[in-house]
Amino acid sequence: MPQNVFPIDQTKSMFEQETPGHNRWHPEIPEIATVRPGDDFRMDCREWTDGQIKNSDDANDVRDVDLMRCHVLSGPVYVEGAEPGDVLVVDILDLGPHLPGTAPDELAGASWGYTGIFDKTNGGGFLTDHYPDAHKAIWDFKGIFATSRHVPGVRFAGLSHPGLIGCAPSADLLAEWNRRERALIQTDPDRVPALALPPNPENALLGTLPQSEFDRVAAEACRTVPPREHGGNVDIKNLSRGTRIYFPVYVEGAKLSLGDLHFSQGDGEITFCGAIEMGGFIDLGVDLIKGGVAKYAMTNPIFKPGPVEPRYSEFLMFEGISVEEDGTNRYMDATVAYRRACLNAIEYLKTLGYTGEQAYLLLGAAPVEGRIGGIVDIPNCCATVGIPTEIFDFDVYPSDADLVTRDLGRQASTTG
Amino acid sequence: MPQNVFPIDQTKSMFEQETPGHNRWHPEIPEIATVRPGDDFRMDCREWTDGQIKNSDDANDVRDVDLMRCHVLSGPVYVEGAEPGDVLVVDILDLGPHLPGTAPDELAGASWGYTGIFDKTNGGGFLTDHYPDAHKAIWDFKGIFATSRHVPGVRFAGLSHPGLIGCAPSADLLAEWNRRERALIQTDPDRVPALALPPNPENALLGTLPQSEFDRVAAEACRTVPPREHGGNVDIKNLSRGTRIYFPVYVEGAKLSLGDLHFSQGDGEITFCGAIEMGGFIDLGVDLIKGGVAKYAMTNPIFKPGPVEPRYSEFLMFEGISVEEDGTNRYMDATVAYRRACLNAIEYLKTLGYTGEQAYLLLGAAPVEGRIGGIVDIPNCCATVGIPTEIFDFDVYPSDADLVTRDLGRQASTTG
């Protein structure tokens, strides 16, 4: 077993750990451990909201979640010899939910996880204009599989991965992030949901940073929500077991952090709250390519997916084009195209007996493929979303036969 | 062998065929053949530009291509019993380049095809701001594989497919297309490349439509470039051999047309001119699901990919985020994210010895995967492009070893 360089007492919040992690990006957050190139090591992870979401049949916790506390990350890990301009090679050797006896049953990751749809006024999501209210599905982990009492009729193998992983930014890079995101916010400062999230000291967690530095650093430290040059919250489902990732290094020691473990996720993590969320463990190996950033002309991370992704071969794929729901034609807009493809998939799943919310939750959780079709055929981009049909326990293909009336229950919703 | 319902004399232009196809969308274009549900049949196809591009070592033909003639399509085929609101089930039983003895050697599809980069002022492309000039790569077909004298060092199995396939729009749907695309053009009417392409009678080919109707129909008929509700030019690489597609039917007889055969293509067809273009043949089977559009709540086509896609298992994947090259942050823009991912891949391939244009051409031609990563993590969308590494005859992974200096030649460019 590799050494655990970041053990967590899962009965306590990340804020209460003896050596806490962090929930903001800043180069000055102190490392929690030091490793050497060639080392393998383990880290424990909290579920990304730090345990705010419960294994229950209502979605009030999702509606009321405190997003200022997110994401609680494990790290940073200092890699000896890493210097700005190097490439940090990270092998994701394994990861999974909480091992037996390491976490209380009520914590996501203790044999269960959740997918949520945020309320439009507290988080939102890809289809928030269509599904503005909070909902939730609880998934039970049965070995490699997930099933849900809130989305019956499906069982799928998890394509587990860290939603968020990357090295600390340099001070310059951090400043650039703040600059450009502030500029974006200024284009529509009152938008709901917000266009971007500026630094906010509320509930900021900065590891073992001395209290004397807190206010200054918290005022500069970037939120963890968006993916950026360093990777970060990329939410790429294929960063799974066995993946090798090449990260640009910006600071001495690289300062690698990660979190937001997902038992499974569909491309896009369209529900935002999101994937199948869990706490757990991750085993990593690290190495260095000196001067690799310039050598390979890198701007963002590069990776080679692992060899044990679920091997589904049959997909039902839905097309979408870059025309808005109201008929407005957008120019080459892959976001609109993918949204329309997802909406098409949801409408289809509704004809099989699911609620729209169940279908939305399923697209966020199952290993669905979101692909770019033509992105040059002016003015319309085409995108596709593909659902592996083997995950259903009934036939989902179109046919001449009459539609079967199925009672597929419903998701957990808000109460009171 | 299924009956060929649309034989083409490949020594002549599509305009000169006894029964010509068409290059615009309009419900009144007469069918060229009638089939019944359950039938299998073959159709011949012209290469999409109708033979304008040559197997040569310059790209002047790409620079000077007449896009008004594109795409020359085979069809429409009338399916007995098909009515608006039905779903037309189409099995792509097989397709391929020109069979021996059926086409002159100088025609794309006669054991060779091409990938082009359009000039910014005549077509453009996904990266036209970075690569504004015309370039070209000729690919030789060696059985299931393609190789290129203009992009040495790679060999890959073709994921062949029709770039364009769909049923004729109804008059109402056609009017809606024209409405919304004209509205888009009006937002920036002088843009180069244009935002969209309005109907244009120049070089319009409307099959066997009586001359008396030509002017009226040509003035309404939509260009074939964009994908739309009916499918059309979706440029989805996975519509390959063995795929079953479910199309909405808008007019009596469905009136299925297709063309733009690709020997292979990367997700996005980012070079626009584009994929590995060829003429050839396609074998189809058709069936009907009566009333299927309402039954399955369909807006766009749905499909199930075929079982013989090239089985590559190792990919090098590049991330991109929705921040413009100049540092402007876009909100959840998957198009920008995918462009940045592609640019990152190109920069990487340049470190291995390719020119930027070669790398761009390769991304358009090889079976690369373009996927949506996180599309909810405000403000940044993440997208990835994955290159199957087994297609290279040298090791392309990042490593500690010194970069090897390779002479990988160069693409065909313009002269004089």
Added chain:
Amino acid sequence: MPQNVFPIDQTKSMFEQETPGHNRWHPEIPEIATVRPGDDFRMDCREWTDGQIKNSDDANDVRDVDLMRCHVLSGPVYVEGAEPGDVLVVDILDLGPHLPGTAPDELAGASWGYTGIFDKTNGGGFLTDHYPDAHKAIWDFKGIFATSRHVPGVRFAGLSHPGLIGCAPSADLLAEWNRRERALIQTDPDRVPALALPPNPENALLGTLPQSEFDRVAAEACRTVPPREHGGNVDIKNLSRGTRIYFPVYVEGAKLSLGDLHFSQGDGEITFCGAIEMGGFIDLGVDLIKGGVAKYAMTNPIFKPGPVEPRYSEFLMFEGISVEEDGTNRYMDATVAYRRACLNAIEYLKTLGYTGEQAYLLLGAAPVEGRIGGIVDIPNCCATVGIPTEIFDFDVYPSDADLVTRDLGRQASTTG
């Protein structure tokens, strides 16, 4: 299109061709063409029985087949520079059934093929003690798929390959084959079916060998039935499109021959007559590794399968162990284990509505996987046969539900 170095007039028997092929192995059979390392070329192929089996609904032709004429092979091809001890690298660039217009409809390979069960007294097969009579299934080729009126309910993508391919033996190797096979025959010379097939001049076809040499060579030339050191009739389903094979070279020019094209086959080709048999074409590329046999310590061919094998992911697998049907325990006998696995699969398929013969034919024709399980656990070997379940158009998994009564017709059998 690569040059066709062995064009066949498919309206005539192989014996009647201007330049005939051959149906025996002997180093003195003259080459029909010469190629150079690096060349690509095409060859036409006759169906292995030279057209004896018809697209009919009885199996009399299978029962009465003249096996002395088999296999009619295309070749030999002389590769310049190839010497004994070299490795001939052969790329199977493509292959398929007869192209349109190249063969009469009544010939296997003209959009159809067949699987037969030989009569026990004329060929036999893997399960001949259980199924001693001749039967047949005709398969229709629909693009990449095969279906059969004699085995309804299934449709599968072909894993097409040459059942037989290899270089000519040297005189010494030929003598060794004759020695050891004669020794085997002597252990039970009257067995039906025979243990092995000695040289037999009846209906021997030796290409363009001068008549003056015929009697001597025909008396020495080995039959083509068994696989041997050179490869030959290995009937490996994975020698499909895109495969690279490394062959030992035994004579000057290598003298490569091939035939017995299969549209599809299950591991073992257990019906013997066998796979889905067809005539057609094959495109090859050749190269040399000088001195490769010693360099790589080769005894038999080595190969790397191609990348476009049908991508089925769900299999129902049946185990068998090395205990005979009568309860006799065999020691580590993988042949018995595989036979029992196949019989178990057949009994299972019978519960779904197939006849035993249909199930047997299906195992011979569909891309089933035959694997070695434990082969060290004394005294029992375990073998498995796996059927891709996606090929059926009904659910074939065991379940609590009542068995459905299906009328699945029956195979073609003998009459009169």
Added chain:
Amino acid sequence: MPQNVFPIDQTKSMFEQETPGHNRWHPEIPEIATVRPGDDFRMDCREWTDGQIKNSDDANDVRDVDLMRCHVLSGPVYVEGAEPGDVLVVDILDLGPHLPGTAPDELAGASWGYTGIFDKTNGGGFLTDHYPDAHKAIWDFKGIFATSRHVPGVRFAGLSHPGLIGCAPSADLLAEWNRRERALIQTDPDRVPALALPPNPENALLGTLPQSEFDRVAAEACRTVPPREHGGNVDIKNLSRGTRIYFPVYVEGAKLSLGDLHFSQGDGEITFCGAIEMGGFIDLGVDLIKGGVAKYAMTNPIFKPGPVEPRYSEFLMFEGISVEEDGTNRYMDATVAYRRACLNAIEYLKTLGYTGEQAYLLLGAAPVEGRIGGIVDIPNCCATVGIPTEIFDFDVYPSDADLVTRDLGRQASTTG
């Protein structure tokens, strides 16, 4: 986490557990727990030799292993409602090596495992005439991967599975096993290695069977080495995570037992001692199909492999035919064909720098594919063994380039 119905104190031998498992098959061995259809549960497993093999650099422990103690199994588990003639449906939900803190470091399964070659006089193996001496390789588990200091240059993802799993035989079935195996032994009673292993009370472990019954039962109870009708020691590598197995039930309660966990294995487990052996845990779900044995005409287990098998796409495959090393031709002997294929693979790997023993160990441990080629082409069977080439960190394909001299160390061998 599912309930652990068979917790093991891994600091003690299976013989010393409070509730011990068993190492013989007999219907009267009492159940260790009772579960109901629909239940999920966990079981702990000892490594199959009960901890006799060490993480060391000599193979004396393999040479001297006491095989009378093997295999130490977990179970039997009684399934409520199961009756003879039913089918027990078993889902392998997950399995793996010892979890952190559950086993001492010196026990196989505590982040390491081993592959051994037995001495010919104490166990033997598939190639024991070629490799008669004991050797060993230690494999380190790095997340999903295994590497070995004794077989450098390879790293592969484990296709983990229980080598042995099945229901208890009825008294009648047990008697039949004893009858037929004794009859086999009688054909050559003095053979080394023995043809089969009769009941032997030495070191027999019969769970919680009352001492009063021990002598009688031990004299009847079958050894666990061979696979039989119930499954048992089938050593099928594809019984991996996510697999669903359908077992015949012979006694009330089914009495399911299992053990012999493998981190990875090649088809055939040709080294016998064998695969990559480990202790660990397994999570199962169970269900019943009443009367399923007759309904589905079952003799042996049937299974559907799981969806997370390592996804290797490139293989180097070696052919073998049923001709003995001394030139004797065997009739349709798949065992000889597979042995020759394995020997061919080993000779090839030796040219790359491995010792024969390293290559033999690698074929036993890595996820190699062992397939039946033609098994009807009299007199020769063809079999293939395929090695996934992506597991090597150097290029292993044949080529024109000079062979590289590599120091790949050597396996652990016997001393003194």
